[in-house]
Amino acid sequence: MRLKTPLSEKDVRSLKFGDEVTLDGIIYTGRDEMHLRALEYAREGRELPFDLHGAVLCHCGPMLRNEGSKWHVIAAGPTTSSRMDSMEPQFIEHFGVRAIIGKGGMSQPTVDAMAKHGCVYLAHTGGAAVLAAEGIKDVKRVEWQDLGMPEAMCELEVESFGPLIVAIDAHGESLYKRVDETVASNLPNVRKQLGI
């Protein structure tokens, strides 16, 4: 399934965990330091450099090369999303993002916030940074460069970006929760195998 940004609440509510999608349009990168600063701006009533309503946030610290005035992406795989867990529910509520791309999954408060406000989590293959870069057609802007290259906020134009798996949908279902349940049910056998 192909999704085009910006995403509406209806777009994301129609997705189901386990669906495979690709993305066309604009995505914004942001990780630890960007979340901290964005939420600080929100508390102070300041505007972000980008309007994130209906936007796709990507947990990614791309490797960029600057040639003259132009930025080029060399590698841009996802980073571990759980580091943003403590900030994400508030981020989703305040900024109105509709999808978050990352890896490794997010915890229950984020799953709940996604269900409440209409947002999905799209799992990207960790480390598959060259394929990700091939899906990025243009680096439109790089803001907050003082945070360092990995932590800066980039506006990226993407085409057929993916494959992405809907791993947390907007109805409280999570593929990670399902896997956790499978692991829990396998555990007695695994322990028996190890004699522990």
Place this chain on the structure above:
Amino acid sequence: MLGSTKLVEDVTVNLLRIAVTSLPDDVLGALRDAEREETSEVGRTQLRTILENVAAADRLSVPICQDTGMLTFFISGRCLPDLEEGIRRGMSRATSEVPLRANAVHPITRKNPGNNSGKGVPTIHYDYSDSDFTQVTVMPKGAGSENMSVLAMLTPSQGLKGIKRLVLDTVIKAGGKPCPPTIVGVGIGGSADQAMLLAKQALLRPLNIGNPDQQLAALESELKQALNLTGIGPMGLGGKTTVLGVRVEEAYTHTASLPVAVCLQCWAARRASARIARDGSVQYSREGFW
């Protein structure tokens, strides 16, 4: 022969380029096997994407993963003067030439100097001996897997069962975060610092080379089999490929201690080695010299 600082600088740049743009044959082989054998559809999609990505990185000669990690160097053999200076210069050059992502930041202010340099960077371990060559091995390791590292000071009575429990708990708790399928490094014994170093060094041994110690070899294969029954799968999305291998190293420890360290390595298990001979000639290998 070039001045040894310049030689080491050049070797470091070459090593880093090899290490971050391609995977050792043993890792690639294990990923291909996993893709063939994986039964979960989502899991297979992850492995297929991984293999396509490795091929693309190789074709374009660019880093496999944007997280080119923090670098750990292992030096052995003949002592070379000004080796550290050569490595530092090489790292700084590689950061712009290869390129590497500028990952090194101050631990508290989080300020990024932008060139991967700073106090204590990179980590270098020395094991000098009377040899005809100097061996330099580098392991770039991303934070996703490094953040899942665990050190436990078990009590001696917890024994082998305690070790197995710790490895299992660590892999389950890490879930999809360290980019599975991972390679699990386990360091048993020594002191606290030595246990973690053993766990990391264990990750250098290729997946197709068994542990020369039969008891540890059996433990490696038992743990691998069991961990792949958990169902965590590629990227934690479910499947039977959770680990590509388990590598265990040990050292004698205090009679009152049982330190155990677990160090997970992501599927992009990057490493490369160089041997610098007395005449300045250099041999490179992604797999290492075994």
